[in-house]
Amino acid sequence: MPSAVVVEGHIDRTVVKAICPDLHTPEPEEDEPQGREAAIRRAAIATQLLRQDRIVLLLDPNGYSRDEIEKEVLSIISQHLNQEPRRKGAWYLCEHSAIRIVLAGLPSDNDLRALGCSRFMIDDYLLKLCLTDEALSAFCRGESQVAYRPQKASELESIIGRLAVELGKAGISVDSSKRYLDLIRATIGFAASRARFAELLISRSPQHLLSQMFGALRNDIATDPPIDP
Amino acid sequence: MCYHLAMLRAVTIRNYRGIKEGSIAGFGSVNLFVGPNGSGKSSALEAIFLGAHQSPGFMFQGSGYSRQQHLVALRHNEDQFPSTDMLYQKQPANEIGITYQFPGETLELRASPQGIGFHSAGSWPLVIQAFFGKMRLLDVRVLLDRTLEEQAWDQLLNIRGDRDLLKMMNSVYELKLESFSYSARTRALKALFTDRDYALNIDDLGAGMRIALRMFMAILLSDGSAVLAEEFDGYQHVESFPRFVEALFSLSKRAGTQLFLATHSNETLRTFGDLAVSPSTQTDLRIFQTALSKDGFFHTAALKPDEAQALMTGGFDIRRTG
Numbered sequence: 001m002p003s004a005v006v007v008e009g010h011i012d013r014t015v016v017k018a019i020c021p022d023l024h025t026p027e028p029e030e031d032e033p034q035g036r037e038a039a040i041r042r043a044a045i046a047t048q049l050l051r052q053d054r055i056v057l058l059l060d061p062n063g064y065s066r067d068e069i070e071k072e073v074l075s076i077i078s079q080h081l082n083q084e085p086r087r088k089g090a091w092y093l094c095e096h097s098a099i100r101i102v103l104a105g106l107p108s109d110n111d112l113r114a115l116g117c118s119r120f121m122i123d124d125y126l127l128k129l130c131l132t133d134e135a136l137s138a139f140c141r142g143e144s145q146v147a148y149r150p151q152k153a154s155e156l157e158s159i160i161g162r163l164a165v166e167l168g169k170a171g172i173s174v175d176s177s178k179r180y181l182d183l184i185r186a187t188i189g190f191a192a193s194r195a196r197f198a199e200l201l202i203s204r205s206p207q208h209l210l211s212q213m214f215g216a217l218r219n220d221i222a223t224d225p226p227i228d229p
Numbered sequence: 230m231c232y233h234l235a236m237l238r239a240v241t242i243r244n245y246r247g248i249k250e251g252s253i254a255g256f257g258s259v260n261l262f263v264g265p266n267g268s269g270k271s272s273a274l275e276a277i278f279l280g281a282h283q284s285p286g287f288m289f290q291g292s293g294y295s296r297q298q299h300l301v302a303l304r305h306n307e308d309q310f311p312s313t314d315m316l317y318q319k320q321p322a323n324e325i326g327i328t329y330q331f332p333g334e335t336l337e338l339r340a341s342p343q344g345i346g347f348h349s350a351g352s353w354p355l356v357i358q359a360f361f362g363k364m365r366l367l368d369v370r371v372l373l374d375r376t377l378e379e380q381a382w383d384q385l386l387n388i389r390g391d392r393d394l395l396k397m398m399n400s401v402y403e404l405k406l407e408s409f410s411y412s413a414r415t416r417a418l419k420a421l422f423t424d425r426d427y428a429l430n431i432d433d434l435g436a437g438m439r440i441a442l443r444m445f446m447a448i449l450l451s452d453g454s455a456v457l458a459e460e461f462d463g464y465q466h467v468e469s470f471p472r473f474v475e476a477l478f479s480l481s482k483r484a485g486t487q488l489f490l491a492t493h494s495n496e497t498l499r500t501f502g503d504l505a506v507s508p509s510t511q512t513d514l515r516i517f518q519t520a521l522s523k524d525g526f527f528h529t530a531a532l533k534p535d536e537a538q539a540l541m542t543g544g545f546d547i548r549r550t551g
Contacts, residue, residue, distance in 0.1 A: 004545070026544030042543040049540065050520045050530045050550040096530075 147189025251527020363454035
């Protein structure tokens, strides 16, 4: 089990806390930088702490290949620790700790591809969840303030699909689940933040659906491969 | 300017209380130990303090200690010093060994119920003898009672440390102190204010002020040596705390007193870190995260102030090692 899961931002943290509640997911202060580079830096510096022996770095590929991300991780860690970490299997071995990269997202998901998603990230799971009748109705049932309550997920999917096409005509690309989730929030009239949306969506979704959507990601995060293969 | 005559750089501890073995390296001018209860902070401070055993009046006993003695340590109830209780797993075979590293000098101390002493060839430089002779270990009890002024007020006057105390107390707590006066009859230190027509016993001041006053006294009295303290940061108000820390930095720098302080407080870590990197109060601060494994191995992770700050703002609680 990892000693900490370092993530890029609020949404990733919300998801990890929901699917791996026993794991430590450090929460940076409000004004701390977010994003991939900041997360890698945080993971690198955390290797200097005692008992942070296995750190999972959960990153959104967001259009980058695994190779490109690994190069970035290696470069930032090396810069921080003044030495290049040794690679052993899935792990980057630092002096007392090891870092492992887990990439979030569903790049091989046909539904997302059909919507035109070409950049993949943690939001992929949320969009998939949102586009199930069960999760969508559970979410809307708990919301008194939403402006529109879709009867079926397919109805919502069709609306956001058409919106994406129209936006595309205006030269505005909708190529990620993050952008689709923004359209969903705007369509149903959910006024709170993206992180709050994610939190409520997950907390109201039935457990079996969460296991189905997030099971693989949870395993990737929580199950450490051996450092000595 | 900082002028440490002797500066402890590293220490290795063997068989001291819960510590079977462990080292701490890379000490700076100000050193903060942070870690959960039972992570070896107090034991490490005490182990370092054993080097003072030859100084007059050295005492390593807690309950029933005599106020006539020069120094009092932490939590010990031993009838003898050194005692079997101080040995790892209380086994007589586990002789205590402390290795002190100064620039260019390494000293080995051994202690067992049969005796205590340094086992190093040749004579040591005078500055190292002075370092061990003036080292003080303080806990909240000593910081709150009269021990320090009873023992050393005269000594403090001889170096006109009273002037520094006035200056520091006035600036940290925005007081209007005019002078201090020690009454040999009542054995009480009194504070005289310019804006009051009566004197106040130090004991009548707030706990935070008393602790600060005695920390400043200890730093001045231990010039060229070290002050080791636990719970020095209790009772301080959030507004005056940064000024208190600033005063600790400036006094210790001026006196050449190395500080070894244990804390459980994030507020302390943040304030020390902020001030240590600020250009006006820049200090060679090192933060040591401590952990003690079940099999007695004492581990530390050394952090520079900027690293500790990055970890804290990044959501890591460096007080925890579990």
